[in-house]
Amino acid sequence: MTHPDLTHPETLRAEIRAGRFKTMTSGVGGNALQANLAILPAEDAADFLRFCQMNPQPCPLLGVSEPGDPRLPVLGQSIDLRHDVPKYRVWEHGELVDEPHDIADVWREDLVAFAIGCSFSFEAALVEAGIVLRHQENDTVVPMYRTGLQTRPAGRFSGPVVVSMRPMLPRDAIEAVRICDRFPLAHGAPVHIGDPAQIGIRDLFDPEYGDAPEMRDGEVPVFWACGVTPQAAIAQARPAFAISHAPGYMLVTDIPAPQAQRRLASV
Structure with missing residues:
Protein backbone atom coordinates (compact mmCIF):
# COMPACT_ATOMS: atom_id res chain seq x y z
CA MET A 1 0.00 0.00 0.00
CA THR A 2 1.34 3.41 -0.99
CA HIS A 3 1.23 6.00 1.77
CA PRO A 4 0.54 9.64 0.88
CA ASP A 5 3.46 12.06 0.94
CA LEU A 6 2.67 14.23 3.97
CA THR A 7 5.68 16.43 3.27
CA HIS A 8 3.76 17.85 0.28
CA PRO A 9 1.31 20.55 1.45
CA GLU A 10 -1.42 19.93 -1.13
CA THR A 11 -1.35 16.18 -0.48
CA LEU A 12 -1.50 16.79 3.27
CA ARG A 13 -4.50 19.12 2.89
CA ALA A 14 -6.25 16.52 0.73
CA GLU A 15 -5.77 13.95 3.51
CA ILE A 16 -7.13 16.43 6.07
CA ARG A 17 -10.11 17.27 3.85
CA ALA A 18 -10.89 13.57 3.44
CA GLY A 19 -10.83 13.07 7.20
CA ARG A 20 -7.82 10.75 7.10
CA PHE A 21 -5.40 13.11 8.90
CA LYS A 22 -6.69 14.51 12.20
CA THR A 23 -3.57 15.02 14.28
CA MET A 24 -1.21 17.94 14.96
CA THR A 25 0.80 19.37 12.08
CA SER A 26 4.24 19.81 13.67
CA GLY A 27 6.75 17.91 11.54
CA VAL A 28 4.52 17.50 8.47
CA GLY A 29 4.14 19.60 5.32
CA GLY A 30 7.88 19.73 4.66
CA ASN A 31 9.24 23.24 5.11
CA ALA A 32 5.92 24.88 4.20
CA LEU A 33 4.68 27.96 6.03
CA GLN A 34 2.01 26.98 8.57
CA ALA A 35 -0.73 29.31 9.78
CA ASN A 36 -2.94 29.90 12.78
CA LEU A 37 -6.53 30.85 11.98
CA ALA A 38 -8.94 33.39 13.42
CA ILE A 39 -12.31 33.68 11.68
CA LEU A 40 -14.72 36.43 12.72
CA PRO A 41 -17.89 38.16 11.49
CA ALA A 42 -17.22 41.15 9.24
CA GLU A 43 -18.42 43.52 11.95
CA ASP A 44 -15.43 42.50 14.09
CA ALA A 45 -12.89 42.26 11.26
CA ALA A 46 -11.61 45.87 11.27
CA ASP A 47 -10.80 45.80 15.00
CA PHE A 48 -9.12 42.41 14.68
CA LEU A 49 -7.06 43.53 11.68
CA ARG A 50 -5.77 46.47 13.72
CA PHE A 51 -5.06 44.11 16.63
CA CYS A 52 -2.80 42.02 14.36
CA GLN A 53 -1.11 45.11 12.92
CA MET A 54 -0.39 46.45 16.41
CA ASN A 55 0.99 43.11 17.65
CA PRO A 56 3.12 41.82 14.77
CA GLN A 57 5.29 39.39 16.77
CA PRO A 58 2.50 37.23 18.26
CA CYS A 59 0.18 37.94 15.30
CA PRO A 60 2.22 38.15 12.06
CA LEU A 61 -0.48 38.50 9.42
CA LEU A 62 -0.10 36.25 6.37
CA GLY A 63 -3.43 36.81 4.62
CA VAL A 64 -7.03 37.98 4.98
CA SER A 65 -10.01 36.51 3.10
CA GLU A 66 -12.87 38.32 1.46
CA PRO A 67 -16.11 38.16 3.51
CA GLY A 68 -17.80 34.79 3.02
CA ASP A 69 -14.96 33.41 0.86
CA PRO A 70 -13.33 30.29 2.36
CA ARG A 71 -10.37 30.53 -0.02
CA LEU A 72 -6.97 32.14 0.63
CA PRO A 73 -5.23 32.03 -2.78
CA VAL A 74 -2.31 34.13 -1.52
CA LEU A 75 -1.32 31.07 0.54
CA GLY A 76 -2.42 28.26 -1.81
CA GLN A 77 -4.74 27.96 -4.81
CA SER A 78 -6.50 24.84 -3.52
CA ILE A 79 -7.01 26.00 0.09
CA ASP A 80 -10.54 25.75 1.47
CA LEU A 81 -10.67 27.01 5.04
CA ARG A 82 -13.85 25.04 5.79
CA HIS A 83 -12.07 21.69 5.45
CA ASP A 84 -8.27 22.03 5.47
CA VAL A 85 -7.41 22.25 9.19
CA PRO A 86 -7.25 18.98 11.19
CA LYS A 87 -9.18 20.42 14.13
CA TYR A 88 -10.99 23.72 14.66
CA ARG A 89 -12.48 25.56 17.61
CA VAL A 90 -15.90 27.22 17.55
CA TRP A 91 -16.53 30.10 19.98
CA GLU A 92 -19.76 31.77 21.08
CA HIS A 93 -19.56 34.91 23.23
CA GLY A 94 -15.98 34.02 24.13
CA GLU A 95 -16.80 30.48 25.25
CA LEU A 96 -15.44 27.39 23.50
CA VAL A 97 -18.48 25.36 22.35
CA ASP A 98 -17.08 22.79 19.90
CA GLU A 99 -13.89 21.35 18.38
CA PRO A 100 -14.95 19.93 15.01
CA HIS A 101 -12.76 18.55 12.22
CA ASP A 102 -14.73 20.44 9.56
CA ILE A 103 -16.61 23.76 9.69
CA ALA A 104 -18.69 23.63 6.50
CA ASP A 105 -21.91 23.40 8.52
CA VAL A 106 -21.15 26.54 10.55
CA TRP A 107 -19.60 28.64 7.78
CA ARG A 108 -21.37 31.94 7.16
CA GLU A 109 -21.38 34.53 4.37
CA ASP A 110 -20.24 37.30 6.72
CA LEU A 111 -17.10 35.54 7.97
CA VAL A 112 -13.62 36.97 7.41
CA ALA A 113 -10.61 34.70 7.92
CA PHE A 114 -7.21 35.82 9.16
CA ALA A 115 -4.16 33.60 8.63
CA ILE A 116 -1.42 34.29 11.18
CA GLY A 117 2.13 32.96 11.17
CA CYS A 118 3.05 29.88 13.21
CA SER A 119 6.25 28.79 14.93
CA PHE A 120 5.93 25.32 13.36
CA SER A 121 7.19 27.04 10.19
CA CYS A 226 2.54 32.30 19.67
CA GLY A 227 -0.36 32.60 17.26
CA VAL A 228 -2.75 31.29 19.92
CA THR A 229 -2.62 34.85 21.29
CA PRO A 230 -5.74 35.76 19.22
CA GLN A 231 -7.70 32.99 20.97
CA ALA A 232 -6.97 34.63 24.32
CA ALA A 233 -8.13 37.94 22.81
CA ILE A 234 -11.32 36.32 21.45
CA ALA A 235 -12.08 34.81 24.87
CA GLN A 236 -11.65 38.24 26.45
CA ALA A 237 -13.52 40.25 23.77
CA ARG A 238 -16.41 37.75 23.69
CA PRO A 239 -17.63 38.30 20.11
CA ALA A 240 -20.97 36.61 19.36
CA PHE A 241 -19.29 34.07 17.07
CA ALA A 242 -15.76 33.09 16.07
CA ILE A 243 -13.78 30.13 14.72
CA SER A 244 -10.11 29.33 15.23
CA HIS A 245 -7.75 26.42 14.73
CA ALA A 246 -7.23 24.11 17.71
CA PRO A 247 -3.75 24.75 19.19
CA GLY A 248 -1.22 22.58 17.38
CA TYR A 249 -3.53 21.85 14.42
CA MET A 250 -2.58 24.34 11.73
CA LEU A 251 -3.35 25.34 8.16
CA VAL A 252 -0.41 24.18 6.01
CA THR A 253 0.16 26.54 3.07
CA ASP A 254 1.91 26.07 -0.25
CA ILE A 255 4.61 28.67 0.48
CA PRO A 256 8.07 27.46 1.54
CA ALA A 257 8.78 29.11 4.90
CA PRO A 258 12.28 30.33 3.93
CA GLN A 259 10.72 32.22 0.99
CA ALA A 260 7.65 33.51 2.82
CA GLN A 261 8.87 37.02 3.58
CA ARG A 262 9.71 37.71 -0.07
CA ARG A 263 6.73 35.89 -1.58
CA LEU A 264 4.05 37.50 0.58
CA ALA A 265 5.58 40.95 0.26
CA SER A 266 5.38 40.69 -3.53
CA VAL A 267 1.66 39.81 -3.68
Missing part, protein backbone atom coordinates in the same frame (compact mmCIF):
# COMPACT_ATOMS: atom_id res chain seq x y z
CA PHE A 122 10.77 27.33 11.45
CA GLU A 123 10.95 23.86 12.99
CA ALA A 124 12.30 22.20 9.84
CA ALA A 125 15.23 24.65 9.93
CA LEU A 126 15.89 23.84 13.61
CA VAL A 127 15.83 20.10 12.93
CA GLU A 128 18.13 20.56 9.93
CA ALA A 129 20.59 22.30 12.28
CA GLY A 130 20.55 19.25 14.55
CA ILE A 131 18.32 20.69 17.27
CA VAL A 132 16.04 18.05 18.78
CA LEU A 133 12.42 19.16 19.28
CA ARG A 134 10.96 17.32 22.24
CA HIS A 135 7.30 17.58 21.19
CA GLN A 136 8.15 15.94 17.86
CA GLU A 137 10.27 13.32 19.58
CA ASN A 138 7.43 12.48 22.01
CA ASP A 139 4.58 13.04 19.51
CA THR A 140 2.94 15.62 21.77
CA VAL A 141 1.52 19.11 21.23
CA VAL A 142 4.00 21.87 21.99
CA PRO A 143 3.21 23.50 25.38
CA MET A 144 1.73 27.02 25.25
CA TYR A 145 1.23 29.49 28.09
CA ARG A 146 -0.64 32.70 28.83
CA THR A 147 1.96 35.17 30.10
CA GLY A 148 1.98 38.38 32.09
CA LEU A 149 2.99 40.22 28.91
CA GLN A 150 0.12 42.20 27.42
CA THR A 151 -0.78 42.86 23.80
CA ARG A 152 -1.50 46.36 22.55
CA PRO A 153 -5.31 46.70 22.47
CA ALA A 154 -7.30 47.51 19.34
CA GLY A 155 -11.01 48.15 19.66
CA ARG A 156 -12.55 45.29 21.61
CA PHE A 157 -9.49 43.02 21.26
CA SER A 158 -6.78 42.82 23.91
CA GLY A 159 -5.32 40.30 26.33
CA PRO A 160 -2.15 38.43 27.27
CA VAL A 161 0.60 37.35 24.91
CA VAL A 162 0.60 33.55 24.57
CA VAL A 163 3.97 31.84 24.11
CA SER A 164 5.07 28.39 22.96
CA MET A 165 8.00 26.65 24.64
CA ARG A 166 10.67 24.22 23.45
CA PRO A 167 13.26 22.87 25.91
CA MET A 168 16.84 23.11 24.63
CA LEU A 169 20.43 22.91 25.74
CA PRO A 170 21.87 26.44 26.09
CA ARG A 171 24.07 26.06 23.00
CA ASP A 172 21.02 25.04 20.95
CA ALA A 173 19.00 27.96 22.34
CA ILE A 174 21.66 30.37 21.07
CA GLU A 175 21.57 28.73 17.65
CA ALA A 176 17.75 28.84 17.66
CA VAL A 177 17.85 32.62 18.14
CA ARG A 178 20.07 32.95 15.09
CA ILE A 179 17.93 30.64 12.94
CA CYS A 180 14.50 31.92 13.96
CA ASP A 181 15.42 35.56 13.47
CA ARG A 182 15.22 34.74 9.73
CA PHE A 183 11.51 33.86 10.07
CA PRO A 184 9.68 37.08 11.06
CA LEU A 185 6.40 35.75 9.63
CA ALA A 186 6.70 32.78 12.01
CA HIS A 187 7.18 34.93 15.15
CA GLY A 188 10.92 35.40 14.67
CA ALA A 189 13.44 34.97 17.47
CA PRO A 190 12.42 33.82 20.98
CA VAL A 191 10.93 36.44 23.29
CA HIS A 192 12.44 34.88 26.43
CA ILE A 193 14.92 32.21 27.51
CA GLY A 194 15.11 30.87 31.06
CA ASP A 195 13.03 31.56 34.18
CA PRO A 196 9.32 31.37 33.18
CA ALA A 197 8.30 33.45 36.21
CA GLN A 198 9.98 36.49 34.63
CA ILE A 199 7.23 36.58 32.00
CA GLY A 200 4.41 35.70 34.37
CA ILE A 201 4.21 31.92 33.88
CA ARG A 202 3.32 30.34 37.23
CA ASP A 203 3.94 26.66 36.46
CA LEU A 204 6.03 25.47 33.53
CA PHE A 205 4.50 21.98 33.81
CA ASP A 206 0.88 23.17 33.63
CA PRO A 207 0.45 24.91 30.25
CA GLU A 208 -2.90 26.45 29.30
CA TYR A 209 -2.66 24.87 25.84
CA GLY A 210 -0.89 21.81 24.47
CA ASP A 211 0.83 19.11 26.53
CA ALA A 212 3.01 19.37 29.62
CA PRO A 213 6.70 19.51 28.69
CA GLU A 214 9.47 17.08 29.51
CA MET A 215 12.58 18.93 30.72
CA ARG A 216 15.90 17.08 30.88
CA ASP A 217 19.11 17.83 32.79
CA GLY A 218 20.93 20.88 31.49
CA GLU A 219 18.03 22.18 29.39
CA VAL A 220 16.49 25.65 29.55
CA PRO A 221 12.99 26.65 28.44
CA VAL A 222 12.93 28.74 25.25
CA PHE A 223 9.79 30.80 24.59
CA TRP A 224 8.40 32.16 21.34
CA ALA A 225 5.45 34.50 20.79
Whole structure:
Protein backbone atom coordinates (compact mmCIF):
# COMPACT_ATOMS: atom_id res chain seq x y z
CA MET A 1 0.00 0.00 0.00
CA THR A 2 1.34 3.41 -0.99
CA HIS A 3 1.23 6.00 1.77
CA PRO A 4 0.54 9.64 0.88
CA ASP A 5 3.46 12.06 0.94
CA LEU A 6 2.67 14.23 3.97
CA THR A 7 5.68 16.43 3.27
CA HIS A 8 3.76 17.85 0.28
CA PRO A 9 1.31 20.55 1.45
CA GLU A 10 -1.42 19.93 -1.13
CA THR A 11 -1.35 16.18 -0.48
CA LEU A 12 -1.50 16.79 3.27
CA ARG A 13 -4.50 19.12 2.89
CA ALA A 14 -6.25 16.52 0.73
CA GLU A 15 -5.77 13.95 3.51
CA ILE A 16 -7.13 16.43 6.07
CA ARG A 17 -10.11 17.27 3.85
CA ALA A 18 -10.89 13.57 3.44
CA GLY A 19 -10.83 13.07 7.20
CA ARG A 20 -7.82 10.75 7.10
CA PHE A 21 -5.40 13.11 8.90
CA LYS A 22 -6.69 14.51 12.20
CA THR A 23 -3.57 15.02 14.28
CA MET A 24 -1.21 17.94 14.96
CA THR A 25 0.80 19.37 12.08
CA SER A 26 4.24 19.81 13.67
CA GLY A 27 6.75 17.91 11.54
CA VAL A 28 4.52 17.50 8.47
CA GLY A 29 4.14 19.60 5.32
CA GLY A 30 7.88 19.73 4.66
CA ASN A 31 9.24 23.24 5.11
CA ALA A 32 5.92 24.88 4.20
CA LEU A 33 4.68 27.96 6.03
CA GLN A 34 2.01 26.98 8.57
CA ALA A 35 -0.73 29.31 9.78
CA ASN A 36 -2.94 29.90 12.78
CA LEU A 37 -6.53 30.85 11.98
CA ALA A 38 -8.94 33.39 13.42
CA ILE A 39 -12.31 33.68 11.68
CA LEU A 40 -14.72 36.43 12.72
CA PRO A 41 -17.89 38.16 11.49
CA ALA A 42 -17.22 41.15 9.24
CA GLU A 43 -18.42 43.52 11.95
CA ASP A 44 -15.43 42.50 14.09
CA ALA A 45 -12.89 42.26 11.26
CA ALA A 46 -11.61 45.87 11.27
CA ASP A 47 -10.80 45.80 15.00
CA PHE A 48 -9.12 42.41 14.68
CA LEU A 49 -7.06 43.53 11.68
CA ARG A 50 -5.77 46.47 13.72
CA PHE A 51 -5.06 44.11 16.63
CA CYS A 52 -2.80 42.02 14.36
CA GLN A 53 -1.11 45.11 12.92
CA MET A 54 -0.39 46.45 16.41
CA ASN A 55 0.99 43.11 17.65
CA PRO A 56 3.12 41.82 14.77
CA GLN A 57 5.29 39.39 16.77
CA PRO A 58 2.50 37.23 18.26
CA CYS A 59 0.18 37.94 15.30
CA PRO A 60 2.22 38.15 12.06
CA LEU A 61 -0.48 38.50 9.42
CA LEU A 62 -0.10 36.25 6.37
CA GLY A 63 -3.43 36.81 4.62
CA VAL A 64 -7.03 37.98 4.98
CA SER A 65 -10.01 36.51 3.10
CA GLU A 66 -12.87 38.32 1.46
CA PRO A 67 -16.11 38.16 3.51
CA GLY A 68 -17.80 34.79 3.02
CA ASP A 69 -14.96 33.41 0.86
CA PRO A 70 -13.33 30.29 2.36
CA ARG A 71 -10.37 30.53 -0.02
CA LEU A 72 -6.97 32.14 0.63
CA PRO A 73 -5.23 32.03 -2.78
CA VAL A 74 -2.31 34.13 -1.52
CA LEU A 75 -1.32 31.07 0.54
CA GLY A 76 -2.42 28.26 -1.81
CA GLN A 77 -4.74 27.96 -4.81
CA SER A 78 -6.50 24.84 -3.52
CA ILE A 79 -7.01 26.00 0.09
CA ASP A 80 -10.54 25.75 1.47
CA LEU A 81 -10.67 27.01 5.04
CA ARG A 82 -13.85 25.04 5.79
CA HIS A 83 -12.07 21.69 5.45
CA ASP A 84 -8.27 22.03 5.47
CA VAL A 85 -7.41 22.25 9.19
CA PRO A 86 -7.25 18.98 11.19
CA LYS A 87 -9.18 20.42 14.13
CA TYR A 88 -10.99 23.72 14.66
CA ARG A 89 -12.48 25.56 17.61
CA VAL A 90 -15.90 27.22 17.55
CA TRP A 91 -16.53 30.10 19.98
CA GLU A 92 -19.76 31.77 21.08
CA HIS A 93 -19.56 34.91 23.23
CA GLY A 94 -15.98 34.02 24.13
CA GLU A 95 -16.80 30.48 25.25
CA LEU A 96 -15.44 27.39 23.50
CA VAL A 97 -18.48 25.36 22.35
CA ASP A 98 -17.08 22.79 19.90
CA GLU A 99 -13.89 21.35 18.38
CA PRO A 100 -14.95 19.93 15.01
CA HIS A 101 -12.76 18.55 12.22
CA ASP A 102 -14.73 20.44 9.56
CA ILE A 103 -16.61 23.76 9.69
CA ALA A 104 -18.69 23.63 6.50
CA ASP A 105 -21.91 23.40 8.52
CA VAL A 106 -21.15 26.54 10.55
CA TRP A 107 -19.60 28.64 7.78
CA ARG A 108 -21.37 31.94 7.16
CA GLU A 109 -21.38 34.53 4.37
CA ASP A 110 -20.24 37.30 6.72
CA LEU A 111 -17.10 35.54 7.97
CA VAL A 112 -13.62 36.97 7.41
CA ALA A 113 -10.61 34.70 7.92
CA PHE A 114 -7.21 35.82 9.16
CA ALA A 115 -4.16 33.60 8.63
CA ILE A 116 -1.42 34.29 11.18
CA GLY A 117 2.13 32.96 11.17
CA CYS A 118 3.05 29.88 13.21
CA SER A 119 6.25 28.79 14.93
CA PHE A 120 5.93 25.32 13.36
CA SER A 121 7.19 27.04 10.19
CA PHE A 122 10.77 27.33 11.45
CA GLU A 123 10.95 23.86 12.99
CA ALA A 124 12.30 22.20 9.84
CA ALA A 125 15.23 24.65 9.93
CA LEU A 126 15.89 23.84 13.61
CA VAL A 127 15.83 20.10 12.93
CA GLU A 128 18.13 20.56 9.93
CA ALA A 129 20.59 22.30 12.28
CA GLY A 130 20.55 19.25 14.55
CA ILE A 131 18.32 20.69 17.27
CA VAL A 132 16.04 18.05 18.78
CA LEU A 133 12.42 19.16 19.28
CA ARG A 134 10.96 17.32 22.24
CA HIS A 135 7.30 17.58 21.19
CA GLN A 136 8.15 15.94 17.86
CA GLU A 137 10.27 13.32 19.58
CA ASN A 138 7.43 12.48 22.01
CA ASP A 139 4.58 13.04 19.51
CA THR A 140 2.94 15.62 21.77
CA VAL A 141 1.52 19.11 21.23
CA VAL A 142 4.00 21.87 21.99
CA PRO A 143 3.21 23.50 25.38
CA MET A 144 1.73 27.02 25.25
CA TYR A 145 1.23 29.49 28.09
CA ARG A 146 -0.64 32.70 28.83
CA THR A 147 1.96 35.17 30.10
CA GLY A 148 1.98 38.38 32.09
CA LEU A 149 2.99 40.22 28.91
CA GLN A 150 0.12 42.20 27.42
CA THR A 151 -0.78 42.86 23.80
CA ARG A 152 -1.50 46.36 22.55
CA PRO A 153 -5.31 46.70 22.47
CA ALA A 154 -7.30 47.51 19.34
CA GLY A 155 -11.01 48.15 19.66
CA ARG A 156 -12.55 45.29 21.61
CA PHE A 157 -9.49 43.02 21.26
CA SER A 158 -6.78 42.82 23.91
CA GLY A 159 -5.32 40.30 26.33
CA PRO A 160 -2.15 38.43 27.27
CA VAL A 161 0.60 37.35 24.91
CA VAL A 162 0.60 33.55 24.57
CA VAL A 163 3.97 31.84 24.11
CA SER A 164 5.07 28.39 22.96
CA MET A 165 8.00 26.65 24.64
CA ARG A 166 10.67 24.22 23.45
CA PRO A 167 13.26 22.87 25.91
CA MET A 168 16.84 23.11 24.63
CA LEU A 169 20.43 22.91 25.74
CA PRO A 170 21.87 26.44 26.09
CA ARG A 171 24.07 26.06 23.00
CA ASP A 172 21.02 25.04 20.95
CA ALA A 173 19.00 27.96 22.34
CA ILE A 174 21.66 30.37 21.07
CA GLU A 175 21.57 28.73 17.65
CA ALA A 176 17.75 28.84 17.66
CA VAL A 177 17.85 32.62 18.14
CA ARG A 178 20.07 32.95 15.09
CA ILE A 179 17.93 30.64 12.94
CA CYS A 180 14.50 31.92 13.96
CA ASP A 181 15.42 35.56 13.47
CA ARG A 182 15.22 34.74 9.73
CA PHE A 183 11.51 33.86 10.07
CA PRO A 184 9.68 37.08 11.06
CA LEU A 185 6.40 35.75 9.63
CA ALA A 186 6.70 32.78 12.01
CA HIS A 187 7.18 34.93 15.15
CA GLY A 188 10.92 35.40 14.67
CA ALA A 189 13.44 34.97 17.47
CA PRO A 190 12.42 33.82 20.98
CA VAL A 191 10.93 36.44 23.29
CA HIS A 192 12.44 34.88 26.43
CA ILE A 193 14.92 32.21 27.51
CA GLY A 194 15.11 30.87 31.06
CA ASP A 195 13.03 31.56 34.18
CA PRO A 196 9.32 31.37 33.18
CA ALA A 197 8.30 33.45 36.21
CA GLN A 198 9.98 36.49 34.63
CA ILE A 199 7.23 36.58 32.00
CA GLY A 200 4.41 35.70 34.37
CA ILE A 201 4.21 31.92 33.88
CA ARG A 202 3.32 30.34 37.23
CA ASP A 203 3.94 26.66 36.46
CA LEU A 204 6.03 25.47 33.53
CA PHE A 205 4.50 21.98 33.81
CA ASP A 206 0.88 23.17 33.63
CA PRO A 207 0.45 24.91 30.25
CA GLU A 208 -2.90 26.45 29.30
CA TYR A 209 -2.66 24.87 25.84
CA GLY A 210 -0.89 21.81 24.47
CA ASP A 211 0.83 19.11 26.53
CA ALA A 212 3.01 19.37 29.62
CA PRO A 213 6.70 19.51 28.69
CA GLU A 214 9.47 17.08 29.51
CA MET A 215 12.58 18.93 30.72
CA ARG A 216 15.90 17.08 30.88
CA ASP A 217 19.11 17.83 32.79
CA GLY A 218 20.93 20.88 31.49
CA GLU A 219 18.03 22.18 29.39
CA VAL A 220 16.49 25.65 29.55
CA PRO A 221 12.99 26.65 28.44
CA VAL A 222 12.93 28.74 25.25
CA PHE A 223 9.79 30.80 24.59
CA TRP A 224 8.40 32.16 21.34
CA ALA A 225 5.45 34.50 20.79
CA CYS A 226 2.54 32.30 19.67
CA GLY A 227 -0.36 32.60 17.26
CA VAL A 228 -2.75 31.29 19.92
CA THR A 229 -2.62 34.85 21.29
CA PRO A 230 -5.74 35.76 19.22
CA GLN A 231 -7.70 32.99 20.97
CA ALA A 232 -6.97 34.63 24.32
CA ALA A 233 -8.13 37.94 22.81
CA ILE A 234 -11.32 36.32 21.45
CA ALA A 235 -12.08 34.81 24.87
CA GLN A 236 -11.65 38.24 26.45
CA ALA A 237 -13.52 40.25 23.77
CA ARG A 238 -16.41 37.75 23.69
CA PRO A 239 -17.63 38.30 20.11
CA ALA A 240 -20.97 36.61 19.36
CA PHE A 241 -19.29 34.07 17.07
CA ALA A 242 -15.76 33.09 16.07
CA ILE A 243 -13.78 30.13 14.72
CA SER A 244 -10.11 29.33 15.23
CA HIS A 245 -7.75 26.42 14.73
CA ALA A 246 -7.23 24.11 17.71
CA PRO A 247 -3.75 24.75 19.19
CA GLY A 248 -1.22 22.58 17.38
CA TYR A 249 -3.53 21.85 14.42
CA MET A 250 -2.58 24.34 11.73
CA LEU A 251 -3.35 25.34 8.16
CA VAL A 252 -0.41 24.18 6.01
CA THR A 253 0.16 26.54 3.07
CA ASP A 254 1.91 26.07 -0.25
CA ILE A 255 4.61 28.67 0.48
CA PRO A 256 8.07 27.46 1.54
CA ALA A 257 8.78 29.11 4.90
CA PRO A 258 12.28 30.33 3.93
CA GLN A 259 10.72 32.22 0.99
CA ALA A 260 7.65 33.51 2.82
CA GLN A 261 8.87 37.02 3.58
CA ARG A 262 9.71 37.71 -0.07
CA ARG A 263 6.73 35.89 -1.58
CA LEU A 264 4.05 37.50 0.58
CA ALA A 265 5.58 40.95 0.26
CA SER A 266 5.38 40.69 -3.53
CA VAL A 267 1.66 39.81 -3.68
